[in-house]
Amino acid sequence: MDFISILSIFIMACFVGYYVVWSVTPALHTPLMAVTNAISSVIIVGALIASAAAAVPGAKWLGLAAVVLASINIFGGFAVTERMLAMYKKKERK
Amino acid sequence: MLQLLTASAAAHGPVNPWVALAYLVAGVFFILALRGLSSPVSARAGNRYGMAGMAIAVITTLVTHLNADIWEIAIAIAIGAVIGLVTARRIAMTAMPQLVAAFHSLVGLAAVLVAGAAFLNPDSFGILGADGTILGVSRIEMALGAAIGAITFSGSVIAFLKLNGNMSGSPILLPGRHIINLGVLISILVLAGLYTAAPGMGAGDGYYFPVIVLLAFAIGFLLIVPIGGADMPVVVSMLNSYSGWAAAAMGFTLGNTAMIITGALVGSSGAILSYIMCRAMNRSFISVIAGGFGAESGGDSGGGEKIDRPWKRGSADDAAFLMKQAETVIIVPGYGMAVAQAQHALREMTDILKEEGVSVKFAIHPVAGRMPGHMNVLLAEANVPYDDVFELEDINSEFSQADVAFVIGANDVTNPAAKTDKSSPIYGMPILDVENAKTVLFIKRSMGGVGYAGVDNEVFYRDNTMMLLSDAKKMCEEIVKALG
Numbered sequence: 193m194d195f196i197s198i199l200s201i202f203i204m205a206c207f208v209g210y211y212v213v214w215s216v217t218p219a220l221h222t223p224l225m226a227v228t229n230a231i232s233s234v235i236i237v238g239a240l241i242a243s244a245a246a247a248v249p250g251a252k253w254l255g256l257a258a259v260v261l262a263s264i265n266i267f268g269g270f271a272v273t274e275r276m277l278a279m280y281k282k283k284e285r286k
Numbered sequence: 287m288l289q290l291l292t293a294s295a296a297a298h299g300p301v302n303p304w305v306a307l308a309y310l311v312a313g314v315f316f317i318l319a320l321r322g323l324s325s326p327v328s329a330r331a332g333n334r335y336g337m338a339g340m341a342i343a344v345i346t347t348l349v350t351h352l353n354a355d356i357w358e359i360a361i362a363i364a365i366g367a368v369i370g371l372v373t374a375r376r377i378a379m380t381a382m383p384q385l386v387a388a389f390h391s392l393v394g395l396a397a398v399l400v401a402g403a404a405f406l407n408p409d410s411f412g413i414l415g416a417d418g419t420i421l422g423v424s425r426i427e428m429a430l431g432a433a434i435g436a437i438t439f440s441g442s443v444i445a446f447l448k449l450n451g452n453m454s455g456s457p458i459l460l461p462g463r464h465i466i467n468l469g470v471l472i473s474i475l476v477l478a479g480l481y482t483a484a485p486g487m488g489a490g491d492g493y494y495f496p497v498i499v500l501l502a503f504a505i506g507f508l509l510i511v512p513i514g515g516a517d518m519p520v521v522v523s524m525l526n527s528y529s530g531w532a533a534a535a536m537g538f539t540l541g542n543t544a545m546i547i548t549g550a551l552v553g554s555s556g557a558i559l560s561y562i563m564c565r566a567m568n569r570s571f572i573s574v575i576a577g578g579f580g581a582e583s584g585g586d587s588g589g590g591e592k593i594d595r596p597w598k599r600g601s602a603d604d605a606a607f608l609m610k611q612a613e614t615v616i617i618v619p620g621y622g623m624a625v626a627q628a629q630h631a632l633r634e635m636t637d638i639l640k641e642e643g644v645s646v647k648f649a650i651h652p653v654a655g656r657m658p659g660h661m662n663v664l665l666a667e668a669n670v671p672y673d674d675v676f677e678l679e680d681i682n683s684e685f686s687q688a689d690v691a692f693v694i695g696a697n698d699v700t701n702p703a704a705k706t707d708k709s710s711p712i713y714g715m716p717i718l719d720v721e722n723a724k725t726v727l728f729i730k731r732s733m734g735g736v737g738y739a740g741v742d743n744e745v746f747y748r749d750n751t752m753m754l755l756s757d758a759k760k761m762c763e764e765i766v767k768a769l770g
Contacts, residue, residue, distance in 0.1 A: 195423060198541055202534060205547040208317055209554030216323045218652065218677050221559060221659030222382060223333075224323050225526050229389045231316045231336050232552040234545050235396050235533045237309075237347045238411070241540070242403035243359050244351035245410030248489070251403040252355075256362045258399035261392045263366020264373070266340055269389055271374035273333050276382075276663055280326040283671035 223276045230269025236262035306543065308346040313547030315339030320551060326672050343544045379667040380624045383522060383656040384449040390525045391442035394506075397435025397532035398499060401428050404539055406490050411540055420489070422482050424539050429478040429495060431535030433502040438528040440506030445521050448510075449656055455515030463512060464576065470505045474498055509575065516698075518656045519563045520574045527556025559658050566652035566678075568704075568714035597733065600752035602764035605692075605727050608752075610769060612689035612725075614645045616681065618718055619661050620654045622695020622729070622758050629668035631762035632694060636670070638769045647684070648675040649718050651699035682719055691723035693745075695758050697730070701743045710741055726751040729761050 216224050239262055242255025316339045322332015348356070377385050404411045405420075405428060413424035420428075447453035460466065481487065481494035513521055534549020564571050609615050617636065623629060636646045648670065654661045665675055685691055693700055700720045703710040720726050721744075728751055745751055754761050 195538075198538055198543075198546060201543055202538070202546045202550055205313070205317075205550030206554050208547075209320070209551040210558065212317060212320045212551070213555040213558045216320065217325060218562075218650075219659060219662040219672055219675060220323045220326065220329055221562075222386075222657060222663045223329065224320070224555060224659070225386050225522070225559070225657065226382075226389075227319060227323070227333060227336055228526060228552040228555045229386060229393065229529065231319060231340065231548050232393050232529045232533045233396070234312070234316070234340065234343050234548045235393065235400055235536055237343055237542055237545055238400035238404070238536045238540055239396060240344065240347045240359060241351055241410060242400060242407065243362065244353055244355060245407055246353070246355060247409065248407035251405075251407035251410065254399045254403040254406070256358060258396040258403070259359060259362040260366045260369075261396040261399070263363045264370040265366075265389050265392050265396070266370065267367040268370030268374045268385075270333060270337050270340070271371050272377065272382075272385065273336075274330070275374060276379075276666070277326070277329045277333060279379075279663070279666040279669075280329070280672050281666070281669065282326075283673050 219280070220277075223273050226269055226273040226276065230266055230273065233262040233265035233269065236266065302350070305346055305350055308342055309542055309544040310547075312339040312343040312346070312544040315342065316544070316548050316551060320555065339544070379664055380627060381450075382663060383518065383660060384446050386657060387442045387446040387449055387522055387525065390522075390529050391439050391446060393529040394435045394438025394440075394442060394525075394532060397529075397536055398432050398439060400536055401432035401435065401539075402499070404428050404536075405432075405495050408489050413539060414489070419485075419487050419491075425487060426478055426482045427535050427538040429481055429498050431532055431539060432495070432499050433474050433478065434528050434535060435532040436499050436502035437506035437509070438525055438532055440503045441510045441521070441528070442506075442525050444507055444510040445518065445525060448515060449518060449522075455518075457512045457514040459512050460508070463508065467505060467508050470501050470508065474501050474505070477501070512576075513574065515656070516653075517567075517574050519653050519658055519660075520560050520567075520571070522657045523556050523559035523563055524575075525556070527553050527560060530554075530556060563653055563658060566716060568712070568716070595747045597747050598749075598752050600727065600754055602754070602756075602761060603768045604752060605754055605761075606765050606768035608725055608727065609639055609644065609690050609692070609765075610642055612644055614647070614684075614688045615639060615690045615692055616685060616688045616720075616723065617646065617648045617692045617694065618696050618700060618720060619648065619650070619665070619694050620696025620699060621656060621660075622697075622731075624655055624660065624664055624695070626695065626758035626760075628694060628757075628759035628762050629664045629670075631759050631766065633665075633668040633670050635762050635766050635769065638766060642769075646674065647681060649678065649681045649685075650675060651678050651696065651716075651718055654696055654699055678716060678718060685719045686722040688723040689725065691720035691726045693720055693726065693728045694762070695729065697743055698741070700745055701741065703741060703744055712741060721745050721748055721750070724750060727754055728752070729754045729756065729758050731755065731757060
């Protein structure tokens with residue numbers, strides 16, 4: 193993909209992010225931070241590519257270390273978000 | 287410049303359209319994940335979308351880069367999964383700000399490591415030009431990604447230490463810090479420019495990249511050290527934003543849509559949260575980042591006279607009696623409730639009041655606690671239904687009809703000086719108008735301490751205020767006893 197296409201996607205995604213995040217209810221701002229933290233670990237894609245390339249050992253080990261860190265975030269981030277969201281309950285109607 | 291752009295077009299090579307599509311789908315799922323958070327009803331479905339998006343991204347990458355080393359990768363993922371899941375299960379809800387800061391630091395460090403791997407083995411990322419040098423545009427993306435990642439890492443580590451109490455929450459001010467910070471920041475940008483422009487930069491060439499990373503680690507540390515505990519909501523949001531931009535920069539390097547979309551989402555999310563937090567304190571982002579708020583200054587003004595002013599002290603029995611007679615009670619929780627872990631005792635108290643027919647509501651100031659939405663999570667943990675919990679602008683007008691405003695662990699966010707006293711450091715900050723309630727019950731550990739802003743609160747001395755001097759949790763438990 194050429195630079196301009198990538199840049200276009202990026203700019204559009206910024207606008208999407210702007211509108212989507214403003215619609216998040218303030219009560220869920222903490223889960224929002226936890227889940228954005230989990231999804232920003234999509235950086236694991238780069239870590240996996242680096243780990244799978246054996247040509248330069250140093251780069252491979254950096255990649256594997258990054259895979260561990262990003263995995264902590266992915267599993268930890270989604271799990272803790274799930275745990276928090278499970279606590280939000282509506283009033284019981286009697 | 288044009289040369290740089292066209293060169294990058296060739297770099298990523300022919301892309302399998304199915305692979306590109308899979309990453310795009312992952313990106314869309316991440317958008318849906320955030321979209322779900324617009325309501326507690328759809329939030330859990332949103333979280334599942336996030337998980338699905340991540341699974342798609344990871345599996346697509348693994349399938350397209352499948353080789354004999356898959357076991358090492360599987361072990362790395364398994365190690366991360368165990369650590370992550372155990373942490374997520376064990377962490378106390380009151381420790382959520384620290385946990386989020388710690389998680390941010392991991393994303394930052396991962397970004398640095400990935401950029402480092404790209405620096406050492408650019409071929410694997412498809413960013414090597416025909417002449418064996420790393421493409422210019424990729425160099426700048428790599429350098430920026432690594433720099434933002436490194437700032438996120440060291441900044442988050444400091445934020446974590448401050449939130450976790452390993453480091454004093456009060457700002458640490460270095461002399462000439464603005465000059466130092468600005469100098470380091472400019473050096474990073476200049477080095478990134480030099481690295482991009484330098485001829486013949488192949489894999490691992492040049493000292494620019496490592497120096498940029500080191501300087502960025504330093505600036506993350508320098509930036510956060512002078513920022514006080516009360517400004518942590520802004521800092522945590524800002525670091526959230528940075529972790530997104532770091533992911534986006536690496537997405538540019540790889541030409542990966544999932545990473546770019548996610549980076550943009552997370553980046554704007556953190557930026558918006560920072561903005562909301564700043565607005566709720568009526569402070570500019572620059573003044574928060576400049577740091578120093580809550581240092582030992584300005585607190586002395588009128589310090590001598592405030593001790594002499596009369597105030598009323600109440601007991602748990604008084605409080606129980608007043609609230610039992612009340613028709614409506616509005617509870618204002620703050621960071622003190624989190625510190626005292628009083629949310630469960632508080633919920634017990636409200637349950638009894640509700641059985642007595644009292645209408646009980648919760649009013650949350652946007653900057654109550656140490657991160658956005660901190661109070662909401664704690665109340666949810668204590669089983670307070672979320673439709674009893676209201677934001678500042680939705681409930682502020684109701685204080686004038688309320689019989690009791692029950693302030694637990696909050697202070698600055700109720701201070702009327704924000705409306706009247708132009709010289710006050712919190713002037714202009716939107717506050718909860720607790721003083722309009724018929725009676726204000728104010729739980730505080732002692733009369734000596736002032737809030738983080740270091741200003742005295744007029745509400746303490748009003749005729750309709752009763753101070754309940756005790757630990758927040760103990761006081762709630764005593765009130766429960768008195769009610770029963």
